[in-house]
Amino acid sequence: MEAVVIRRGETSPTVTELQRPDPGPGEVLVRTLRVGVDGTDREVIAGSHGGFPAGEDHLVLGHEAVGVVVEADDTAFEEGDVVAPTVRRPPAEGPNEYFEQGQPDMAPPEACVERGIDGAHGFMAEYFTSPAEYLVPVPEEVAEWGFLVEPISISEKAIEHAYAARSAFDWDPETGLVLGNGSLGLLTLAMLENRGYDRTYCLGRRDRPDPTIDIIEELGASYVDSRATPVAEIPDAHEPMDFVYEATGYAKHAFECIEALAPGGVGALLGVPEPWEFEIDGGRLHKEFVMNNKALVGSVNSNVSHFEAAVRTLGGLPAWFLDDLVTAVHDLADYEAAFAEDETTIKTALQFNQI
Amino acid sequence: MEAVVIRRGETSPTVTELQRPDPGPGEVLVRTLRVGVDGTDREVIAGSHGGFPAGEDHLVLGHEAVGVVVEADDTAFEEGDVVAPTVRRPPAEGPNEYFEQGQPDMAPPEACVERGIDGAHGFMAEYFTSPAEYLVPVPEEVAEWGFLVEPISISEKAIEHAYAARSAFDWDPETGLVLGNGSLGLLTLAMLENRGYDRTYCLGRRDRPDPTIDIIEELGASYVDSRATPVAEIPDAHEPMDFVYEATGYAKHAFECIEALAPGGVGALLGVPEPWEFEIDGGRLHKEFVMNNKALVGSVNSNVSHFEAAVRTLGGLPAWFLDDLVTAVHDLADYEAAFAEDETTIKTALQFNQI
Numbered sequence: 001m002e003a004v005v006i007r008r009g010e011t012s013p014t015v016t017e018l019q020r021p022d023p024g025p026g027e028v029l030v031r032t033l034r035v036g037v038d039g040t041d042r043e044v045i046a047g048s049h050g051g052f053p054a055g056e057d058h059l060v061l062g063h064e065a066v067g068v069v070v071e072a073d074d075t076a077f078e079e080g081d082v083v084a085p086t087v088r089r090p091p092a093e094g095p096n097e098y099f100e101q102g103q104p105d106m107a108p109p110e111a112c113v114e115r116g117i118d119g120a121h122g123f124m125a126e127y128f129t130s131p132a133e134y135l136v137p138v139p140e141e142v143a144e145w146g147f148l149v150e151p152i153s154i155s156e157k158a159i160e161h162a163y164a165a166r167s168a169f170d171w172d173p174e175t176g177l178v179l180g181n182g183s184l185g186l187l188t189l190a191m192l193e194n195r196g197y198d199r200t201y202c203l204g205r206r207d208r209p210d211p212t213i214d215i216i217e218e219l220g221a222s223y224v225d226s227r228a229t230p231v232a233e234i235p236d237a238h239e240p241m242d243f244v245y246e247a248t249g250y251a252k253h254a255f256e257c258i259e260a261l262a263p264g265g266v267g268a269l270l271g272v273p274e275p276w277e278f279e280i281d282g283g284r285l286h287k288e289f290v291m292n293n294k295a296l297v298g299s300v301n302s303n304v305s306h307f308e309a310a311v312r313t314l315g316g317l318p319a320w321f322l323d324d325l326v327t328a329v330h331d332l333a334d335y336e337a338a339f340a341e342d343e344t345t346i347k348t349a350l351q352f353n354q355i
Numbered sequence: 356m357e358a359v360v361i362r363r364g365e366t367s368p369t370v371t372e373l374q375r376p377d378p379g380p381g382e383v384l385v386r387t388l389r390v391g392v393d394g395t396d397r398e399v400i401a402g403s404h405g406g407f408p409a410g411e412d413h414l415v416l417g418h419e420a421v422g423v424v425v426e427a428d429d430t431a432f433e434e435g436d437v438v439a440p441t442v443r444r445p446p447a448e449g450p451n452e453y454f455e456q457g458q459p460d461m462a463p464p465e466a467c468v469e470r471g472i473d474g475a476h477g478f479m480a481e482y483f484t485s486p487a488e489y490l491v492p493v494p495e496e497v498a499e500w501g502f503l504v505e506p507i508s509i510s511e512k513a514i515e516h517a518y519a520a521r522s523a524f525d526w527d528p529e530t531g532l533v534l535g536n537g538s539l540g541l542l543t544l545a546m547l548e549n550r551g552y553d554r555t556y557c558l559g560r561r562d563r564p565d566p567t568i569d570i571i572e573e574l575g576a577s578y579v580d581s582r583a584t585p586v587a588e589i590p591d592a593h594e595p596m597d598f599v600y601e602a603t604g605y606a607k608h609a610f611e612c613i614e615a616l617a618p619g620g621v622g623a624l625l626g627v628p629e630p631w632e633f634e635i636d637g638g639r640l641h642k643e644f645v646m647n648n649k650a651l652v653g654s655v656n657s658n659v660s661h662f663e664a665a666v667r668t669l670g671g672l673p674a675w676f677l678d679d680l681v682t683a684v685h686d687l688a689d690y691e692a693a694f695a696e697d698e699t700t701i702k703t704a705l706q707f708n709q710i
Contacts, residue, residue, distance in 0.1 A: 108618035165520035251638040263463035276638030283606040283631030289653035298644035
């Protein structure tokens with residue numbers, strides 16, 4: 001079967017012929033439909049994130065997959081079921097408490113591998129296998145968008161944790177701000193709209209005309225240009241934010257967002273920056289954090305419950321939004337285009353098979 | 356009646372004669388037993404925190420009070436009931452949503468006044484009045500320690516909010532670290548012991564022999580000298596911490612504690628620093644926060660539910676601990692001593708009446 005891999009020492013992916021995997025006991029063989037591409041894939045390709053499986057010189061890419069069960073073995077699945085796989089798997093030493101508790105998303109990086117990212121092959125191949133427990137059913141009606149279940153699940157978790165952090169009091173968020181107008185930011189903005197926020201904002205650094213700004217405004221949100229309005233000035237320029245979602249990985253945002261929050265507000269941090277030393281007014285930020293009961297929650301990865309929530313969310317997203325968000329779905333013959341980026345690219349996927 | 360006040364332009368408190376307050380409708384007249392002294396009182400006296408009631412040139416000090424009902428009016432209280440008053444009251448404009456929802460502790464500073472601290476007279480007087488809704492019953496057996504209900508309630512809230520921030524997953528904290536060995540830090544350390552932490556730590560910057568270190572070790576916790584072990588190095592020197600409680604107001608701790616946290620851990624920030632610019636590796640901290648699912652929760656003040664929890668907690672604290680923690684209870688004639696501090700002072704209170 002054909003697979004898209006990154007080889008040790010190379011800086012761009014290749015298509016290669018690999019043996020079709022055989023499912024072990026309790027495992028399901030899945031025929032891949034589509035696999036999404038995101039910034040993490042680009043970091044893995046560039047070598048700045050993740051790593052190869054132990055002892056191997058290549059990594060099958062891809063962690064945002066949807067496929068069809070072709071061998072269900074003795075599991076609860078049936079042939080023809082559409083499924084999305086979760087990403088984290090037990091490390092070489094075997095399952096630990098995080099996996100036993102069904103919350104591998106809470107494992108520290110060293111206590112798991114991540115398919116397509118770190119230490120385990122991904123899903124950019126014509127077939128993949130997975131233990132049934134790491135597969136989540138996807139209704140056939142949304143199969144074509146099923147590669148969005150994984151990124152949506154990332155935000156389901158972050159939002160769940162952020163809301164939990166405000167569950168000790170009566171909190172009714174009215175204003176939401178997403179930092180970052182990439183595909184994850186736009187998906188999250190659409191999720192906030194569905195949750196009934198009165199006013200939402202999305203921050204980017206692009207000039208009009210721009211397709212992401214069009215989507216932001218079509219969703220009913222306001223575009224904030226960070227070049228004109230730094231994050232810390234958003235309360236004065238617009239209003240304080242009950243919820244801030246940081247998806248840029250720009251480290252200063254993690255600290256500036258404390259000032260963008262309304263009293264009792266919470267920021268969810270998801271971007272993963274490199275080391276970067278800079279000066280902050282730590283005293284003022286600390287005081288602001290305390291005197292206004294603010295909270296920050298870091299969030300990475302997602303578990304089966306978040307995938308299940310993501311499937312429900314996906315079914316409620318408007319068709320126009322999905323059409324505009326996914327700017328291209330490329331066949332394997334055209335795989336390089338799926339990794340390319342220009343100003344018109346928002347979200348791409350690779351198509352391996354049709355349902 | 357006699358009251359302890361700070362006058363505008365002065366830097367030390369005075370005892371003065373004030374008219375005994377008359378309870379209005381729905382208000383209770385309380386004969387004050389004892390009022391605790393804490394760092395906030397010293398900041399108010401120094402003029403670095405809080406403020407005078409509008410149009411007045413003095414502020415009756417004191418926000419940690421216990422007293423006995425002497426006029427119950429038409430409330431649920433009866434003469435002789437021992438009560439502790441909460442601190443926040445509606446601002447001059449009247450009650451807002453925070454008060455209507457029973458969570459004035461979540462109000463931003465401008466949406467409330469604080470008795471004895473900011474904009475409203477406190478409880479350091481022979482009598483005070485309060486609407487019944489802001490009084491919490493205290494069992495007579497613990498009346499002598501009832502001035503500790505307010506500081507304990509501060510930690511009840513902070514712990515409640517921190518635990519809420521971890522309620523989206525199965526979290527079982529085993530290691531706890533309190534930054535600060537003042538009276539609030541020691542009270543919180545005792546509360547963690549009662550919650551069944553396996554191992555607890557308390558950070559200070561004092562040489563042995565020291566009465567706070569004795570209490571720390573008698574509680575079963577380990578003393579960490581911050582001069583030898585900076586906060587960020589605690590995981591290497593000891594172990595990562597599931598829960599960190601920041602009670603020093605030293606702004607760098609708010610950021611260093613991200614590194615002291617275990618994966619999935621949470622830090623509660625309570626200290627209130629002054630502005631202070633310094634350099635951090637914001638990229639590394641941000642990444643650590645995200646990749647290990649950490650959380651930070653700022654917390655100020657407390658509401659009736661936290662006072663009620665504090666009354667229960669107070670009843671479970673060991674007698675030796677309370678005896679050692681409260682280093683002196685001064686009569687009004689000796690009020691200046693209650694505000695003085697030396698190396699043997701941990702917690703003091705002023706006594707106005709006996710039960």
